[in-house]
Amino acid sequence: xxxxxxxxxxxxxxxxxxRRQVGQxxxxxxxxxGMIRDLDTQIAVEEEKxxxxxxxxxxxxxFAKAAHQRKENLLVSxxxxxxxxxxxxxxxxxxxxxxxxxxxxxxxxHQREQAAIEQAEQDELDxxxxxGRHRTR
Numbered sequence: 352x353x354x355x356x357x358x359x360x361x362x363x364x365x366x367x368x369x370r371r372q373v374g375q376x377x378x379x380x381x382x383x384x385g386m387i388r389d390l391d392t393q394i395a396v397e398e399e400k401x402x403x404x405x406x407x408x409x410x411x412x413x414f415a416k417a418a419h420q421r422k423e424n425l426l427v428s429x430x431x432x433x434x435x436x437x438x439x440x441x442x443x444x445x446x447x448x449x450x451x452x453x454x455x456x457x458x459x460x461h462q463r464e465q466a467a468i469e470q471a472e473q474d475e476l477d478x479x480x481x482x483g484r485h486r487t488r
Contacts, residue, residue, distance in 0.1 A: 355457055362450035369443035376436045383425045383432070390422045 397415040398404040405411065406419060 355453070355460065359450070359453045359457055362446070362453050366443070366446045366450050369439065369446045373436065373439045373443055376432055376439055380429055380432050380436065383429050387422055387425050387429075390418045390425070394418045394422075 394415050397412045397418070401410065401412045401415070403411050406416065
C-alpha cells in the first residue's frame with residue numbers, strides 16, 4: 352500500500368512537471384509573438400520614415416531589413432516551439448493516463464480495505480448476536 356502511495360505521488364509529480372513544461376513552451380510562444388508584433392510596428396515606422404516599403408529596393412532601411420530577418424528567425428523558432436508543444440502535450444496526456452490508472456488501483460484497494468473492515472465488523476456483530484442467543488436459552 353505504501354509503495355502504491357509513493358507511486359501515486361511520483362505520477363502526480365510527473366504530471367505537474369509535464370504541465371509546467373507545456374506552460375513554459377506556451378509562454379515562450381506568446382512572448383515571441385509579442386516580439387513579432389513589436390518588430391512589425393518598428394518596420395512600419397522605418398518604412399514610413401524612409402518612404403520605401405519594398406524590401407528589395409536599394410535604399411530600403413538597414414534597420415528594417417534587420418528587423419525583417421529577426422522576425423523570420425522568430426517565426427522559425429515559433430514553428431519549432433509548436434512542434435515541441437505538440438510533443439509535450441502528448442507526454443502530458445500520457446502522464447495523466449498513467450496517473451489515472453494508479454489512482455484507480457488506489458481507489459480499488461481502498462474499497463477492498465473498506466469492505467474487509469465492514470465484513471469484520473459484521474462478523475463481530477454476528478458473534479455478539481450468537482452469544483446473546485445462547486444466553487437467553
